[in-house]
Amino acid sequence: MTTSFNASSSLAPGTWIEGKWHHHRYLVERLLGRGANGAVYLVRRGRGTELAALKIGYDAVDLQSEINVLTTLAKHQNKSDRRMRNSASRPFLLDVDDYKLGQMDMQFYVMRYVEGVTLHQYMEKNGPEWMGLIGYRLLQKLVELHEAGYVFGDLKPENIMVSSYGQVELVDYGGVSRIGRSVKQFTERYDRGYWNAGSRAADPGYDLFAFAVLWLHVMDGARLRRQGPDQLPQVRSANDLINLAHTHIRLKSYESWFKRAISGQFASSHEACSEWKQAAIRSGSKISSPPIRRHTPGWLKGIFVASIILLGSTLYIILQSN
Amino acid sequence: MKQILLITDGCSNVGVSPIVAAAHAREEGITVNVVGVVDQGAIGELGAAEIAQIAKAGGGMDRIVQPHQLSQTIQMMTRKTVVQTIHQVVERELRQILHTDATHIEDLPPQQRSEVVKVMDELTETSELQVALLIDASASMKPKLQAVEEAIRDLMLSLQARQGKSEIAVFHFPGRASDETVMDLDWTQDLSGVGSLFRRMQMRGATPTGPAIYKVIEFIQYDRMVGSDPGFRNQSETDGMLGDYVV
Numbered sequence: 001m002t003t004s005f006n007a008s009s010s011l012a013p014g015t016w017i018e019g020k021w022h023h024h025r026y027l028v029e030r031l032l033g034r035g036a037n038g039a040v041y042l043v044r045r046g047r048g049t050e051l052a053a054l055k056i057g058y059d060a061v062d063l064q065s066e067i068n069v070l071t072t073l074a075k076h077q078n079k080s081d082r083r084m085r086n087s088a089s090r091p092f093l094l095d096v097d098d099y100k101l102g103q104m105d106m107q108f109y110v111m112r113y114v115e116g117v118t119l120h121q122y123m124e125k126n127g128p129e130w131m132g133l134i135g136y137r138l139l140q141k142l143v144e145l146h147e148a149g150y151v152f153g154d155l156k157p158e159n160i161m162v163s164s165y166g167q168v169e170l171v172d173y174g175g176v177s178r179i180g181r182s183v184k185q186f187t188e189r190y191d192r193g194y195w196n197a198g199s200r201a202a203d204p205g206y207d208l209f210a211f212a213v214l215w216l217h218v219m220d221g222a223r224l225r226r227q228g229p230d231q232l233p234q235v236r237s238a239n240d241l242i243n244l245a246h247t248h249i250r251l252k253s254y255e256s257w258f259k260r261a262i263s264g265q266f267a268s269s270h271e272a273c274s275e276w277k278q279a280a281i282r283s284g285s286k287i288s289s290p291p292i293r294r295h296t297p298g299w300l301k302g303i304f305v306a307s308i309i310l311l312g313s314t315l316y317i318i319l320q321s322n
Numbered sequence: 323m324k325q326i327l328l329i330t331d332g333c334s335n336v337g338v339s340p341i342v343a344a345a346h347a348r349e350e351g352i353t354v355n356v357v358g359v360v361d362q363g364a365i366g367e368l369g370a371a372e373i374a375q376i377a378k379a380g381g382g383m384d385r386i387v388q389p390h391q392l393s394q395t396i397q398m399m400t401r402k403t404v405v406q407t408i409h410q411v412v413e414r415e416l417r418q419i420l421h422t423d424a425t426h427i428e429d430l431p432p433q434q435r436s437e438v439v440k441v442m443d444e445l446t447e448t449s450e451l452q453v454a455l456l457i458d459a460s461a462s463m464k465p466k467l468q469a470v471e472e473a474i475r476d477l478m479l480s481l482q483a484r485q486g487k488s489e490i491a492v493f494h495f496p497g498r499a500s501d502e503t504v505m506d507l508d509w510t511q512d513l514s515g516v517g518s519l520f521r522r523m524q525m526r527g528a529t530p531t532g533p534a535i536y537k538v539i540e541f542i543q544y545d546r547m548v549g550s551d552p553g554f555r556n557q558s559e560t561d562g563m564l565g566d567y568v569v
Binding site for chain 2: 061064095098107201
């Protein structure tokens with residue numbers, strides 16, 4: 001019935017994958033990761049050097065459903081690309097086909113390879129100052145998705161790839177759900193229902209909520225954990241999250257933004273995006289942003305004192321000798 | 323669409339075989355899914371085998387999980403079962419329309435497959451769904467009941483987001499008499515006003531899983547419990563609030 005692809009099995013590097021319908025060939029380089037609907041491989045297209053990402057589905061229907069979403073998004077994007085030339089054109093789908101592995105037909109699709117590291121890795125390496133800009137770019141992506149009539153659903157740091165100078169891409173569209181339906185996939189920690197803050201119906205506010213918790217997690221994971229899994233489910237509340245944003249020094253400029261996102265008060269994701277931008281600019285222009293406190297080592301203090309004494313005695317000797 | 327979701331932690335030991343009961347449920351168009359909950363210890367070879375057999379006979383899935391994985395597991399199972407049921411119906415329809423034997427969705431050319439899956443997604447979201455949760459309340463389940471209740475509330479929250487009408491009902495077994503199956507909650511679409519689900523549960527040693535499945539089949543078919551505590555019939559006024567008529 002369903003071609004279930006054993007989740008633990010994976011294709012060896014050097015395997016050729018040839019499509020049954022379009023006959024394109026792909027050479028497997030390595031496994032990039034696994035989503036809920038399938039495994040993603042880094043591949044080379046044909047004999048060329050061009051890299052792409054190829055996703056093989058565990059289940060034909062689930063993968064097709066994801067492909068349908070991507071097709072709709074691609075159409076929408078072509079339209080908006082024509083309107084604004086500055087938006088970088090990036091085709092979602094390069095190829096959709098089936099691959100015969102032994103007796104089984106497996107479904108796959110090929111998309112552009114997104115280079116970069118996950119949000120956590122990027123922030124750890126480059127520091128919290130990048131939050132404003134990365135958040136802004138991420139919100140732009142979400143606005144685009146919402147305008148096409150979808151929510152991302154499973155927004156989490158693992159699904160956000162960041163490359164040079166904070167360029168952002170969303171990866172794994174398996175959880176994308178049509179607005180008005182139920183959210184297909186979610187992760188408890190970022191889920192509005194888990195925090196007793198609303199339903200699991202797909203509306204733009206669902207993504208904004210997840211976006212807010214996502215940043216609380218990135219900026220202050222330890223305190224977030226104390227509010228989440230360590231609490232009884234009945235007492236988990238959105239107010240605790242608002243309070244986290246309120247008491248975090250780096251989130252001061254964003255305090256009202258977090259409050260509105262967590263309590264679902266934004267009229268549109270467009271509004272949320274432009275408010276975030278304002279907050280990011282305000283926060284960046286302030287000198288009073290928390291100073292990076294560098295601890296002066298004791299030996300340095302000692303040398304300083306010694307040099308003062310040395311200077312004093314030198315002056316004394318010079319003055320005396322005159 | 324109708325499903326029974328059995329949550330248990332061991333072997334049945336009284337009455338008719340739960341495998342027979344599950345096969346019967348399937349015959350009536352009810353899919354049976356089974357979750358085994360374990361704390362530290364293992365569920366035992368016998369228990370695991372029985373769980374797998376019940377699910378297989380009932381046309382459903384089986385998983386053995388820790389209490390903290392319960393929420394996620396039962397949601398996944400419920401959703402997957404809906405998708406699979408629709409999958410089977412659609413393939414049957416396709417076979418009739420196209421008059422071929424080989425009508426798996428995978429065999430369709432990409433364009434047609436895309437159209438068929440669109441229809442399936444629509445049905446997955448809009449079809450009516452009833453899930454009867456059947457909880458093993460034998461003594462060893464006691465420490466896990468908190469997690470079970472949380473998982474049930476979480477499932478309801480997810481089902482509420484669907485566009486189609488979604489209802490759940492909750493039962494536990496055994497009741498006061500060892501062959502009794504107690505309804506904790508009649509069909510409902512909302513749990514927000516409902517207090518503790520298992521307040522008056524008495525934990526006992528016996529595990530009559532088979533008879534309990536039969537009771538639930540009976541309930542789903544006739545929307546009532548026959549030959550059980552007469553108090554069962556007075557639930558409409560209480561609007562899903564149990565406790566009052568649970569022994």
